[in-house]
Amino acid sequence: MTWATGKHALITGGGTGIGAAVARALAAAGATVSLIGRRADLIEAVARETGGSAFVADVTDPEQQSRAFTAARAAHGAFDYVVLNAGIGDSRPFLRTKRETWDAILATNLTALFDGAQLALPDLQAPGKRLVIVASVAGLKGGAMAAPYVASKHGAVGLARSLALEFARTGLTVNAICPSFVDTPMVDASAERIAGATGRSVEEARAMLAKTNGNGRLITADEVAYSVVQLLHPDASGVNGACVTIDGGTSA
Structure with a gap:
Protein backbone atom coordinates (compact mmCIF):
# COMPACT_ATOMS: atom_id res chain seq x y z
CA MET A 1 0.00 0.00 0.00
CA THR A 2 1.35 3.42 -0.92
CA TRP A 3 0.80 6.66 0.98
CA ALA A 4 -2.09 7.99 -1.17
CA THR A 5 -4.10 4.75 -1.37
CA GLY A 6 -7.77 5.47 -0.77
CA LYS A 7 -7.37 9.18 -1.44
CA HIS A 8 -9.32 11.09 -4.11
CA ALA A 9 -7.41 13.77 -6.01
CA LEU A 10 -8.98 16.23 -8.44
CA ILE A 11 -6.77 18.04 -10.96
CA THR A 12 -7.87 20.80 -13.31
CA GLY A 13 -6.04 21.13 -16.59
CA GLY A 14 -5.25 17.45 -16.28
CA GLY A 15 -4.86 16.55 -19.93
CA THR A 16 -1.37 17.87 -20.66
CA GLY A 17 1.80 19.23 -19.13
CA ILE A 18 1.93 19.73 -15.37
CA GLY A 19 -1.60 18.48 -14.73
CA ALA A 20 -1.02 15.20 -16.54
CA ALA A 21 2.32 14.72 -14.77
CA VAL A 22 0.68 15.30 -11.38
CA ALA A 23 -2.03 12.76 -12.26
CA ARG A 24 0.56 10.13 -13.14
CA ALA A 25 2.55 10.76 -9.96
CA LEU A 26 -0.52 10.59 -7.74
CA ALA A 27 -1.81 7.46 -9.41
CA ALA A 28 1.59 5.86 -8.82
CA ALA A 29 1.23 6.81 -5.15
CA GLY A 30 -2.12 5.01 -5.01
CA ALA A 31 -4.60 7.88 -5.36
CA THR A 32 -7.76 7.84 -7.45
CA VAL A 33 -7.53 10.77 -9.84
CA SER A 34 -10.30 12.86 -11.37
CA LEU A 35 -9.23 15.00 -14.30
CA ILE A 36 -10.98 18.14 -15.52
CA GLY A 37 -10.14 19.73 -18.87
CA ARG A 38 -11.65 21.23 -21.99
CA ARG A 39 -10.46 18.57 -24.45
CA ALA A 40 -12.05 15.18 -23.96
CA ASP A 41 -9.43 13.32 -25.97
CA LEU A 42 -6.57 14.56 -23.82
CA ILE A 43 -8.07 14.04 -20.37
CA GLU A 44 -9.56 10.69 -21.35
CA ALA A 45 -6.14 9.49 -22.50
CA VAL A 46 -4.58 10.45 -19.16
CA ALA A 47 -7.52 8.90 -17.31
CA ARG A 48 -6.97 5.59 -19.12
CA GLU A 49 -3.27 5.72 -18.32
CA THR A 50 -3.80 6.43 -14.63
CA GLY A 51 -6.97 4.44 -14.00
CA GLY A 52 -8.79 7.65 -13.19
CA SER A 53 -11.84 9.47 -14.52
CA ALA A 54 -12.22 12.34 -16.98
CA PHE A 55 -14.74 15.17 -16.71
CA VAL A 56 -14.96 17.62 -19.58
CA ALA A 57 -15.40 21.25 -18.56
CA ASP A 58 -14.19 24.73 -19.39
CA VAL A 59 -13.20 26.09 -15.98
CA THR A 60 -13.99 29.65 -17.10
CA ASP A 61 -17.65 28.62 -17.19
CA PRO A 62 -18.71 28.35 -13.53
CA GLU A 63 -21.63 26.06 -14.31
CA GLN A 64 -19.45 23.65 -16.28
CA GLN A 65 -16.82 23.59 -13.55
CA SER A 66 -19.48 23.04 -10.87
CA ARG A 67 -20.99 20.12 -12.80
CA ALA A 68 -17.55 18.54 -13.21
CA PHE A 69 -16.75 18.82 -9.49
CA THR A 70 -20.15 17.35 -8.62
CA ALA A 71 -19.69 14.46 -11.06
CA ALA A 72 -16.20 13.70 -9.75
CA ARG A 73 -17.44 13.70 -6.17
CA ALA A 74 -20.33 11.41 -7.10
CA ALA A 75 -17.95 9.02 -8.83
CA HIS A 76 -15.22 8.77 -6.20
CA GLY A 77 -16.36 10.47 -3.02
CA ALA A 78 -15.17 13.57 -1.23
CA PHE A 79 -11.93 15.19 -2.32
CA ASP A 80 -8.75 14.74 -0.31
CA TYR A 81 -6.43 16.64 -2.63
CA VAL A 82 -7.34 19.34 -5.14
CA VAL A 83 -4.77 20.74 -7.56
CA LEU A 84 -5.98 23.83 -9.42
CA ASN A 85 -3.67 23.81 -12.39
CA ALA A 86 -5.55 25.03 -15.49
CA GLY A 87 -3.97 28.13 -17.00
CA ILE A 88 -3.19 30.05 -20.16
CA GLY A 89 -0.52 32.54 -21.17
CA ASP A 90 0.17 35.35 -23.59
CA SER A 91 2.98 37.79 -24.27
CA ARG A 92 2.78 41.12 -26.07
CA PRO A 93 3.42 44.81 -25.35
CA PHE A 94 0.97 46.23 -22.84
CA LEU A 95 -0.29 48.96 -25.15
CA ARG A 96 -1.09 46.34 -27.79
CA THR A 97 -2.92 44.12 -25.32
CA LYS A 98 -6.65 44.04 -25.94
CA ARG A 99 -9.22 43.99 -23.18
CA GLU A 100 -10.46 40.62 -24.48
CA THR A 101 -7.00 39.15 -23.85
CA TRP A 102 -6.93 40.55 -20.32
CA ASP A 103 -10.39 39.15 -19.61
CA ALA A 104 -9.55 35.71 -21.00
CA ILE A 105 -6.33 35.36 -19.00
CA LEU A 106 -7.86 36.58 -15.74
CA ALA A 107 -10.88 34.32 -16.26
CA THR A 108 -8.73 31.20 -16.59
CA ASN A 109 -5.81 31.99 -14.31
CA LEU A 110 -7.61 33.69 -11.43
CA THR A 111 -11.42 33.73 -11.50
CA ALA A 112 -11.55 29.99 -12.22
CA LEU A 113 -9.36 29.48 -9.14
CA PHE A 114 -11.90 31.38 -7.04
CA ASP A 115 -14.68 29.17 -8.36
CA GLY A 116 -12.65 25.98 -8.00
CA ALA A 117 -11.60 26.77 -4.44
CA GLN A 118 -15.19 27.48 -3.43
CA LEU A 119 -16.29 24.18 -4.95
CA ALA A 120 -13.48 22.23 -3.28
CA LEU A 121 -13.31 23.74 0.19
CA PRO A 122 -16.44 22.10 1.64
CA ASP A 123 -14.57 18.76 1.33
CA LEU A 124 -11.16 19.97 2.41
CA GLN A 125 -11.57 21.43 5.90
CA ALA A 126 -10.00 18.56 7.83
CA PRO A 127 -6.52 17.35 8.81
CA GLY A 128 -4.63 15.76 5.95
CA LYS A 129 -6.55 17.59 3.25
CA ARG A 130 -4.61 19.60 0.67
CA LEU A 131 -5.22 22.38 -1.84
CA VAL A 132 -2.42 23.30 -4.25
CA ILE A 133 -2.63 26.20 -6.69
CA VAL A 134 -0.26 26.08 -9.65
CA ALA A 135 0.87 29.68 -10.04
CA SER A 136 4.19 30.85 -11.50
CA VAL A 137 7.37 32.71 -10.67
CA ALA A 138 5.56 35.47 -12.56
CA GLY A 139 3.37 35.71 -9.47
CA LEU A 140 6.36 36.77 -7.37
CA LYS A 141 7.89 39.54 -9.50
CA GLY A 142 7.10 41.86 -12.37
CA GLY A 143 7.53 40.93 -15.99
CA ALA A 144 7.60 43.00 -19.16
CA MET A 145 5.48 42.04 -22.17
CA ALA A 146 3.13 39.85 -20.11
CA ALA A 147 1.15 42.17 -17.83
CA PRO A 148 -2.15 40.21 -17.81
CA TYR A 149 -0.38 36.91 -17.14
CA VAL A 150 1.79 38.39 -14.40
CA ALA A 151 -1.19 40.10 -12.78
CA SER A 152 -3.19 36.87 -12.84
CA LYS A 153 -0.40 34.88 -11.24
CA HIS A 154 0.13 37.52 -8.53
CA GLY A 155 -3.56 37.05 -7.80
CA ALA A 156 -3.15 33.27 -7.70
CA VAL A 157 -0.35 33.56 -5.14
CA GLY A 158 -2.38 36.02 -3.08
CA LEU A 159 -5.38 33.71 -3.11
CA ALA A 160 -3.29 30.75 -1.94
CA ARG A 161 -1.72 32.72 0.89
CA SER A 162 -5.07 34.11 2.01
CA LEU A 163 -6.81 30.73 2.02
CA ALA A 164 -3.86 29.21 3.88
CA LEU A 165 -4.38 31.65 6.73
CA GLU A 166 -8.17 31.51 6.74
CA PHE A 167 -8.39 27.72 6.89
CA ALA A 168 -5.18 26.86 8.78
CA ARG A 169 -6.96 25.74 11.95
CA THR A 170 -9.11 23.24 10.09
CA GLY A 171 -6.08 21.09 9.27
CA LEU A 172 -6.16 21.96 5.58
CA THR A 173 -2.99 23.23 3.95
CA VAL A 174 -3.02 25.56 0.95
CA ASN A 175 0.16 26.16 -1.01
CA ALA A 176 1.24 27.63 -4.35
CA ILE A 177 3.67 26.11 -6.82
CA CYS A 178 5.62 28.72 -8.75
CA PRO A 179 7.53 27.26 -11.70
CA SER A 180 9.38 29.23 -14.33
CA ILE A 219 12.01 22.70 -16.21
CA THR A 220 10.23 19.40 -16.86
CA ALA A 221 6.59 18.77 -15.99
CA ASP A 222 7.69 15.80 -13.89
CA GLU A 223 9.92 18.06 -11.79
CA VAL A 224 6.95 20.30 -11.04
CA ALA A 225 4.75 17.30 -10.30
CA TYR A 226 7.32 16.03 -7.80
CA SER A 227 7.02 19.27 -5.82
CA VAL A 228 3.24 19.17 -5.97
CA VAL A 229 3.21 15.61 -4.65
CA GLN A 230 5.58 16.56 -1.84
CA LEU A 231 3.07 19.20 -0.70
CA LEU A 232 0.26 16.60 -0.76
CA HIS A 233 2.19 14.05 1.28
CA PRO A 234 0.98 13.39 4.85
CA ASP A 235 4.34 14.53 6.21
CA ALA A 236 3.86 18.03 4.71
CA SER A 237 1.20 19.14 7.19
CA GLY A 238 3.45 21.91 8.51
CA VAL A 239 3.88 23.51 5.09
CA ASN A 240 1.09 26.03 4.65
CA GLY A 241 0.96 29.28 2.70
CA ALA A 242 4.23 28.49 0.92
CA CYS A 243 5.15 29.54 -2.61
CA VAL A 244 7.48 26.82 -3.86
CA THR A 245 9.67 28.13 -6.69
CA ILE A 246 10.91 25.73 -9.35
CA ASP A 247 13.13 27.79 -11.60
CA GLY A 248 16.55 26.15 -11.63
CA GLY A 249 17.95 28.75 -9.25
CA THR A 250 16.86 32.00 -10.89
CA SER A 251 15.32 33.35 -7.71
CA ALA A 252 18.17 32.24 -5.45
Whole structure:
Protein backbone atom coordinates (compact mmCIF):
# COMPACT_ATOMS: atom_id res chain seq x y z
CA MET A 1 0.00 0.00 0.00
CA THR A 2 1.35 3.42 -0.92
CA TRP A 3 0.80 6.66 0.98
CA ALA A 4 -2.09 7.99 -1.17
CA THR A 5 -4.10 4.75 -1.37
CA GLY A 6 -7.77 5.47 -0.77
CA LYS A 7 -7.37 9.18 -1.44
CA HIS A 8 -9.32 11.09 -4.11
CA ALA A 9 -7.41 13.77 -6.01
CA LEU A 10 -8.98 16.23 -8.44
CA ILE A 11 -6.77 18.04 -10.96
CA THR A 12 -7.87 20.80 -13.31
CA GLY A 13 -6.04 21.13 -16.59
CA GLY A 14 -5.25 17.45 -16.28
CA GLY A 15 -4.86 16.55 -19.93
CA THR A 16 -1.37 17.87 -20.66
CA GLY A 17 1.80 19.23 -19.13
CA ILE A 18 1.93 19.73 -15.37
CA GLY A 19 -1.60 18.48 -14.73
CA ALA A 20 -1.02 15.20 -16.54
CA ALA A 21 2.32 14.72 -14.77
CA VAL A 22 0.68 15.30 -11.38
CA ALA A 23 -2.03 12.76 -12.26
CA ARG A 24 0.56 10.13 -13.14
CA ALA A 25 2.55 10.76 -9.96
CA LEU A 26 -0.52 10.59 -7.74
CA ALA A 27 -1.81 7.46 -9.41
CA ALA A 28 1.59 5.86 -8.82
CA ALA A 29 1.23 6.81 -5.15
CA GLY A 30 -2.12 5.01 -5.01
CA ALA A 31 -4.60 7.88 -5.36
CA THR A 32 -7.76 7.84 -7.45
CA VAL A 33 -7.53 10.77 -9.84
CA SER A 34 -10.30 12.86 -11.37
CA LEU A 35 -9.23 15.00 -14.30
CA ILE A 36 -10.98 18.14 -15.52
CA GLY A 37 -10.14 19.73 -18.87
CA ARG A 38 -11.65 21.23 -21.99
CA ARG A 39 -10.46 18.57 -24.45
CA ALA A 40 -12.05 15.18 -23.96
CA ASP A 41 -9.43 13.32 -25.97
CA LEU A 42 -6.57 14.56 -23.82
CA ILE A 43 -8.07 14.04 -20.37
CA GLU A 44 -9.56 10.69 -21.35
CA ALA A 45 -6.14 9.49 -22.50
CA VAL A 46 -4.58 10.45 -19.16
CA ALA A 47 -7.52 8.90 -17.31
CA ARG A 48 -6.97 5.59 -19.12
CA GLU A 49 -3.27 5.72 -18.32
CA THR A 50 -3.80 6.43 -14.63
CA GLY A 51 -6.97 4.44 -14.00
CA GLY A 52 -8.79 7.65 -13.19
CA SER A 53 -11.84 9.47 -14.52
CA ALA A 54 -12.22 12.34 -16.98
CA PHE A 55 -14.74 15.17 -16.71
CA VAL A 56 -14.96 17.62 -19.58
CA ALA A 57 -15.40 21.25 -18.56
CA ASP A 58 -14.19 24.73 -19.39
CA VAL A 59 -13.20 26.09 -15.98
CA THR A 60 -13.99 29.65 -17.10
CA ASP A 61 -17.65 28.62 -17.19
CA PRO A 62 -18.71 28.35 -13.53
CA GLU A 63 -21.63 26.06 -14.31
CA GLN A 64 -19.45 23.65 -16.28
CA GLN A 65 -16.82 23.59 -13.55
CA SER A 66 -19.48 23.04 -10.87
CA ARG A 67 -20.99 20.12 -12.80
CA ALA A 68 -17.55 18.54 -13.21
CA PHE A 69 -16.75 18.82 -9.49
CA THR A 70 -20.15 17.35 -8.62
CA ALA A 71 -19.69 14.46 -11.06
CA ALA A 72 -16.20 13.70 -9.75
CA ARG A 73 -17.44 13.70 -6.17
CA ALA A 74 -20.33 11.41 -7.10
CA ALA A 75 -17.95 9.02 -8.83
CA HIS A 76 -15.22 8.77 -6.20
CA GLY A 77 -16.36 10.47 -3.02
CA ALA A 78 -15.17 13.57 -1.23
CA PHE A 79 -11.93 15.19 -2.32
CA ASP A 80 -8.75 14.74 -0.31
CA TYR A 81 -6.43 16.64 -2.63
CA VAL A 82 -7.34 19.34 -5.14
CA VAL A 83 -4.77 20.74 -7.56
CA LEU A 84 -5.98 23.83 -9.42
CA ASN A 85 -3.67 23.81 -12.39
CA ALA A 86 -5.55 25.03 -15.49
CA GLY A 87 -3.97 28.13 -17.00
CA ILE A 88 -3.19 30.05 -20.16
CA GLY A 89 -0.52 32.54 -21.17
CA ASP A 90 0.17 35.35 -23.59
CA SER A 91 2.98 37.79 -24.27
CA ARG A 92 2.78 41.12 -26.07
CA PRO A 93 3.42 44.81 -25.35
CA PHE A 94 0.97 46.23 -22.84
CA LEU A 95 -0.29 48.96 -25.15
CA ARG A 96 -1.09 46.34 -27.79
CA THR A 97 -2.92 44.12 -25.32
CA LYS A 98 -6.65 44.04 -25.94
CA ARG A 99 -9.22 43.99 -23.18
CA GLU A 100 -10.46 40.62 -24.48
CA THR A 101 -7.00 39.15 -23.85
CA TRP A 102 -6.93 40.55 -20.32
CA ASP A 103 -10.39 39.15 -19.61
CA ALA A 104 -9.55 35.71 -21.00
CA ILE A 105 -6.33 35.36 -19.00
CA LEU A 106 -7.86 36.58 -15.74
CA ALA A 107 -10.88 34.32 -16.26
CA THR A 108 -8.73 31.20 -16.59
CA ASN A 109 -5.81 31.99 -14.31
CA LEU A 110 -7.61 33.69 -11.43
CA THR A 111 -11.42 33.73 -11.50
CA ALA A 112 -11.55 29.99 -12.22
CA LEU A 113 -9.36 29.48 -9.14
CA PHE A 114 -11.90 31.38 -7.04
CA ASP A 115 -14.68 29.17 -8.36
CA GLY A 116 -12.65 25.98 -8.00
CA ALA A 117 -11.60 26.77 -4.44
CA GLN A 118 -15.19 27.48 -3.43
CA LEU A 119 -16.29 24.18 -4.95
CA ALA A 120 -13.48 22.23 -3.28
CA LEU A 121 -13.31 23.74 0.19
CA PRO A 122 -16.44 22.10 1.64
CA ASP A 123 -14.57 18.76 1.33
CA LEU A 124 -11.16 19.97 2.41
CA GLN A 125 -11.57 21.43 5.90
CA ALA A 126 -10.00 18.56 7.83
CA PRO A 127 -6.52 17.35 8.81
CA GLY A 128 -4.63 15.76 5.95
CA LYS A 129 -6.55 17.59 3.25
CA ARG A 130 -4.61 19.60 0.67
CA LEU A 131 -5.22 22.38 -1.84
CA VAL A 132 -2.42 23.30 -4.25
CA ILE A 133 -2.63 26.20 -6.69
CA VAL A 134 -0.26 26.08 -9.65
CA ALA A 135 0.87 29.68 -10.04
CA SER A 136 4.19 30.85 -11.50
CA VAL A 137 7.37 32.71 -10.67
CA ALA A 138 5.56 35.47 -12.56
CA GLY A 139 3.37 35.71 -9.47
CA LEU A 140 6.36 36.77 -7.37
CA LYS A 141 7.89 39.54 -9.50
CA GLY A 142 7.10 41.86 -12.37
CA GLY A 143 7.53 40.93 -15.99
CA ALA A 144 7.60 43.00 -19.16
CA MET A 145 5.48 42.04 -22.17
CA ALA A 146 3.13 39.85 -20.11
CA ALA A 147 1.15 42.17 -17.83
CA PRO A 148 -2.15 40.21 -17.81
CA TYR A 149 -0.38 36.91 -17.14
CA VAL A 150 1.79 38.39 -14.40
CA ALA A 151 -1.19 40.10 -12.78
CA SER A 152 -3.19 36.87 -12.84
CA LYS A 153 -0.40 34.88 -11.24
CA HIS A 154 0.13 37.52 -8.53
CA GLY A 155 -3.56 37.05 -7.80
CA ALA A 156 -3.15 33.27 -7.70
CA VAL A 157 -0.35 33.56 -5.14
CA GLY A 158 -2.38 36.02 -3.08
CA LEU A 159 -5.38 33.71 -3.11
CA ALA A 160 -3.29 30.75 -1.94
CA ARG A 161 -1.72 32.72 0.89
CA SER A 162 -5.07 34.11 2.01
CA LEU A 163 -6.81 30.73 2.02
CA ALA A 164 -3.86 29.21 3.88
CA LEU A 165 -4.38 31.65 6.73
CA GLU A 166 -8.17 31.51 6.74
CA PHE A 167 -8.39 27.72 6.89
CA ALA A 168 -5.18 26.86 8.78
CA ARG A 169 -6.96 25.74 11.95
CA THR A 170 -9.11 23.24 10.09
CA GLY A 171 -6.08 21.09 9.27
CA LEU A 172 -6.16 21.96 5.58
CA THR A 173 -2.99 23.23 3.95
CA VAL A 174 -3.02 25.56 0.95
CA ASN A 175 0.16 26.16 -1.01
CA ALA A 176 1.24 27.63 -4.35
CA ILE A 177 3.67 26.11 -6.82
CA CYS A 178 5.62 28.72 -8.75
CA PRO A 179 7.53 27.26 -11.70
CA SER A 180 9.38 29.23 -14.33
CA PHE A 181 9.45 28.12 -17.97
CA VAL A 182 8.36 24.48 -18.12
CA ASP A 183 8.60 22.22 -21.15
CA THR A 184 4.84 22.08 -21.81
CA PRO A 185 2.45 23.03 -24.63
CA MET A 186 2.14 26.50 -23.05
CA VAL A 187 5.85 27.12 -23.58
CA ASP A 188 5.55 25.71 -27.09
CA ALA A 189 2.89 28.36 -27.79
CA SER A 190 5.09 31.08 -26.26
CA ALA A 191 7.99 30.04 -28.45
CA GLU A 192 5.80 30.17 -31.53
CA ARG A 193 4.62 33.70 -30.63
CA ILE A 194 8.21 34.83 -30.09
CA ALA A 195 9.30 33.27 -33.38
CA GLY A 196 6.49 35.00 -35.24
CA ALA A 197 7.33 38.38 -33.71
CA THR A 198 11.12 38.25 -33.99
CA GLY A 199 11.91 36.15 -37.03
CA ARG A 200 13.75 33.59 -34.91
CA SER A 201 13.06 29.91 -35.35
CA VAL A 202 10.87 28.14 -32.80
CA GLU A 203 13.92 26.21 -31.61
CA GLU A 204 15.82 29.47 -31.07
CA ALA A 205 12.87 30.91 -29.18
CA ARG A 206 12.69 27.84 -26.93
CA ALA A 207 16.42 28.14 -26.25
CA MET A 208 15.96 31.79 -25.34
CA LEU A 209 13.24 30.91 -22.84
CA ALA A 210 15.37 28.10 -21.41
CA LYS A 211 18.25 30.51 -20.76
CA THR A 212 16.06 32.58 -18.43
CA ASN A 213 15.98 29.65 -16.00
CA GLY A 214 18.86 29.54 -13.55
CA ASN A 215 20.01 26.14 -14.75
CA GLY A 216 19.86 27.15 -18.42
CA ARG A 217 17.22 24.62 -19.42
CA LEU A 218 13.47 24.23 -19.36
CA ILE A 219 12.01 22.70 -16.21
CA THR A 220 10.23 19.40 -16.86
CA ALA A 221 6.59 18.77 -15.99
CA ASP A 222 7.69 15.80 -13.89
CA GLU A 223 9.92 18.06 -11.79
CA VAL A 224 6.95 20.30 -11.04
CA ALA A 225 4.75 17.30 -10.30
CA TYR A 226 7.32 16.03 -7.80
CA SER A 227 7.02 19.27 -5.82
CA VAL A 228 3.24 19.17 -5.97
CA VAL A 229 3.21 15.61 -4.65
CA GLN A 230 5.58 16.56 -1.84
CA LEU A 231 3.07 19.20 -0.70
CA LEU A 232 0.26 16.60 -0.76
CA HIS A 233 2.19 14.05 1.28
CA PRO A 234 0.98 13.39 4.85
CA ASP A 235 4.34 14.53 6.21
CA ALA A 236 3.86 18.03 4.71
CA SER A 237 1.20 19.14 7.19
CA GLY A 238 3.45 21.91 8.51
CA VAL A 239 3.88 23.51 5.09
CA ASN A 240 1.09 26.03 4.65
CA GLY A 241 0.96 29.28 2.70
CA ALA A 242 4.23 28.49 0.92
CA CYS A 243 5.15 29.54 -2.61
CA VAL A 244 7.48 26.82 -3.86
CA THR A 245 9.67 28.13 -6.69
CA ILE A 246 10.91 25.73 -9.35
CA ASP A 247 13.13 27.79 -11.60
CA GLY A 248 16.55 26.15 -11.63
CA GLY A 249 17.95 28.75 -9.25
CA THR A 250 16.86 32.00 -10.89
CA SER A 251 15.32 33.35 -7.71
CA ALA A 252 18.17 32.24 -5.45
